[in-house]
Amino acid sequence: MPVASGVSIKELVDQLNPEQRRAVLHRGGPVLVLAGAGTGKTRVITVRIAHMVAEGLDPERVLALTFTNKAAGEMAERVAGFVGKDAARAMTVGTFHSLGLQVVEADAKRLGFTRGVNLIDAAEQASAVRQCLKQLRIDPKRHDPGMFLTAISNARNAGITPDRMSRMLGKKLTASVYRAYLEWLRAYQAMDFDDLILRAVQLFEEHPDVRDRWRKKFGTILVDEYQDTNLCQLKLMRILADEHRSLCVVGDDDQSIYAWRGADITNILEFERHFSDATAIALTQNYRSTGHILSAANAVISNNFDRRDKSLWTDVGEGEQLRLATCRDPGAEARFVADEILRLRSQHGVMLGEIGVLFRTSAQAGPIEEAFRQRQIPYRLVGAFEFYERKEVRDTLSYLRLIVNPYDEVSLLRIINFPQRGVGPKTLEALRDTASATKTPLFSLLDAADCIDGIAASTAAKLARLKDFIDEARARYAAEPAIAPLVEWLCEASGAREAWIRDPTEGPGGTRRWKTIEYLIRSIGRTEERLVGIDLKGWLRLVALDGRSTVEDEEAAAAEEVALQTLHSSKGLEWPVCFLIGCQEGIIPHQRTLDTPRGDVSEERRLFYVGVTRARRIAYLTRSETKRNYRGLEETKPSRFLGEIPAGDYTLVSGDDLEGNVSDDDKQQQLARLRELRARIAGKS
DNA sequence: TAATATTACCTTTTT
């Protein structure tokens, strides 16, 4: 059967290596494809899908799950190349969370969500926890709200109730916050990201008819990045695959870097125990990197215990050794990276788009950006684009969500006094008391506030005006369903634009926030052009599930930019030249990990492994001898992972930038430092 | 009672 790309399925399969082919052709039971970095796992998934469709499987019955929308989009695109656009469109290719939202929305009433589903993001979650802490009179300074959120999320995904947490684990305080948080979610009819999966599973468990409907819909399931799944996601897969047993999961235990988000590495380590009729196939031939890079990566990761032992190999030759550079401080490190990039470009013709600079924490991007700006090196900071975190964007989104769903009280409370309309804490309290006493949605009370004790007539009138405004906005959108013009009108008519411009934190001129919104409006306009027929609800869902990439994609990476990103966000990507900066204790492994009681650095080591395996030809590992402290510079130690690299796989290069006059003394000191590093590393290995 | 000024705090990774 010929496929869209003009290559037959048979040819596609013939081009695979034996392990890949086994993974594609395996039928009759779950299969785990252990795919090391750069071993062609996406190829396996996409060819497997194409092969199954060629065998006669209805594309509508294909479910392919990934962790990011970007990955889902790329997968859909590649599948479309094999089976054609229409067939690809018929498939369900998306994230666990988008599937969860679909499942939950289809039967929201059965879960007790009568006023629609309000999906809250991380910031709203944090705010909810702070509210809970206040209610419980817990000092947020003594107990970090973020810690509670992590604990709550872990407990929920592991199926631990607040009662059990309190009784079995003795964590009374956390359990009380946990309980209050669940109550908060219920009161606001809100769901957080965890709920999308948890609730879908709950729905399946409590309503067999719903479960069977979804079970029958899908005839085969494929999961990418399986090492990042959590217990609840495993449950979801087991339920859906229970009848047809056609499940193909692809992942690499050595690249499991999301334990802090609840990912459970035992899912991949014990796949055969979870699915008794399962087969495992390992892909170890690496098509990405040269020999020294793989040798270094293999050596480092072999220091981890509890892994499915495998070693990557290549037949492209040794290539170049890794380059280790030591610099005085993060600024010098950044200048070294920048100068080296300029040198690679002018002397070796390396394109900027072929270079990635990777770091452990976002804060490390700062000095790099500065050095790049000075040298006018174009770059693209990936991920750190907290566009949807900005106040003005959140305000605007709240208005939009309110138009779609007036019962979204999280959003209503956000904008009830923005722009300032004289609604303070006292008015709010009266309003909320009445709402809970009369079981009336807050929004319905807005035009009845004049009957509430403690609310002045003038304030009541303002609240009524707000309700009219939202209603008017909804009517406008109904009459003219285009989102971008609606937003423009909304910001103007609500007085938000005025308020942003007047904001004293803006400084003189004061158009920064408004410029952001103008950018937002343009971005919405482009999205509307791209996805014809998308409505406000659909757009909000898109943003909620994947805020960053919807904006980033608009910025469409020019090829001539260096990529700056975190190690976490680099998984799955590759560059001919990679810089892994900040290779020192406290950065990688991160201090937070070292401070934990057991100090288990295995996930940090995997993160380092991910970084090294991003490089195709040249890998730089840089470190600075000092770090900036709140009061001055502090000595740092080289990362223990550097010491795990075999001596033959790396070479030391001089890291300090030589700008200005360098005295002989300085040169001597540099040499001494290099010798010292060599000694330290030798001492460790 | 609401608006404005001041101070404290941060910064691991993200669907």
Place this chain on the structure above:
DNA sequence: GGTAATATTA
């Protein structure tokens, strides 16, 4: 360098 919680003023 920005937000968010608190103190002060209108």
